[in-house]
Amino acid sequence: MTAFPDITRAWRSLADGAVLLDGFHALKHALRFGAAVPLAVATDRAATLALAEELAPDVGAVLDGLLTEVDEAAYRQLVPRPHPTGVAALAERPDREAALRTLDALPRTAPVVVLDQPRNLGNAGAVVRLAAGFGATGVVTTGPLDPWHPNVVRGGAGLHFATVVERLDVPDLPPGPVFALDAEGEDIRGVRLPDDAVLAFGSERSGLTPELRDRADRLLSLPMRPQVSSYNLATSVAMTLYHWSSQSPAGAPAATGTPAED
Numbered sequence: 001m002t003a004f005p006d007i008t009r010a011w012r013s014l015a016d017g018a019v020l021l022d023g024f025h026a027l028k029h030a031l032r033f034g035a036a037v038p039l040a041v042a043t044d045r046a047a048t049l050a051l052a053e054e055l056a057p058d059v060g061a062v063l064d065g066l067l068t069e070v071d072e073a074a075y076r077q078l079v080p081r082p083h084p085t086g087v088a089a090l091a092e093r094p095d096r097e098a099a100l101r102t103l104d105a106l107p108r109t110a111p112v113v114v115l116d117q118p119r120n121l122g123n124a125g126a127v128v129r130l131a132a133g134f135g136a137t138g139v140v141t142t143g144p145l146d147p148w149h150p151n152v153v154r155g156g157a158g159l160h161f162a163t164v165v166e167r168l169d170v171p172d173l174p175p176g177p178v179f180a181l182d183a184e185g186e187d188i189r190g191v192r193l194p195d196d197a198v199l200a201f202g203s204e205r206s207g208l209t210p211e212l213r214d215r216a217d218r219l220l221s222l223p224m225r226p227q228v229s230s231y232n233l234a235t236s237v238a239m240t241l242y243h244w245s246s247q248s249p250a251g252a253p254a255a256t257g258t259p260a261e262d
């Protein structure tokens with residue numbers, strides 16, 4: 001076991017500007033999708049490696065070389081909210097310029113998701129997880145929410161590294177036809193979403209901003225009974241990405257047919 005002050009010092013020197021990976025599954029996903037992870041700790045190294053052997057053997061060797069065991073007190077000093085797996089790590093945030101090049105590149109094989117002024121960190125994390133699962137090109141947020149906030153990364157289960165995640169202003173949105181989702185739009189079921197689509201969703205409280213509406217090429221609605229006012233933001237993204245995937249077998253990933261890990 002590494003001495004408590006050493007690991008704390010190393011952690012503190014790296015933590016500023018780094019991405020906190022909270023728990024085993026976040027670390028597993030980040031490693032799988034190529035994150036640079038300079039430091040990882042576990043309160044029970046042997047148990048963590050056993051979990052990796054069971055659930056994620058593909059990252060077992062990397063974890064073995066990376067994990068430092070710390071006692072419970074040290075772990076609690078490093079993370080704001082202890083995770084049940086007793087695992088935490090720091091990852092380098094991907095380069096913004098490279099991310100913007102990916103978002104701007106055409107032709108695109110999968111849509112970009114835009115969250116216009118989202119407010120809820122958990123929703124934003126759930127959307128990153130959806131984008132990763134569907135192989136979307138990226139998630140762009142407008143407005144003050146930081147899409148790399150630790151609670152968004154927690155909600156995204158470390159899958160920020162499996163897609164592109166950036167904040168942009170509406171005039172700087174990636175190229176491509178903008179399909180904005182709104183309960184008053186035309187029925188999405190009659191519309192084919194192209195692989196280069198920019199799929200935009202409004203904020204939890206007030207929906208799409210006027211600026212985003214002006215930029216939209218089409219407004220689309222999801223099927224919903226009268227008297228239901230709206231769906232949850234992340235749920236709306238899920239339905240829309242599913243709709244795209246069902247029309248684009250080349251762009252969308254196949255169903256896995258493998259058991260879920262978490």
Ligand SMILES: C[S@@+](CC[C@H](N)C(=O)[O-])C[C@H]1O[C@@H](n2cnc3c(N)ncnc32)[C@H](O)[C@@H]1O
Nearest residue numbers: 181182183201202205207221222230231233236
């Ligand atoms: C919770 S809703 C926002 C509700 C908000 N009061 C409004 O006026 O739009 C968050 C976002 O999810 C999407 N959404 C929710 N229900 C939808 C529906 N039935 N059709 C299309 N988009 C929907 C929209 O993009 C919406 O801006």
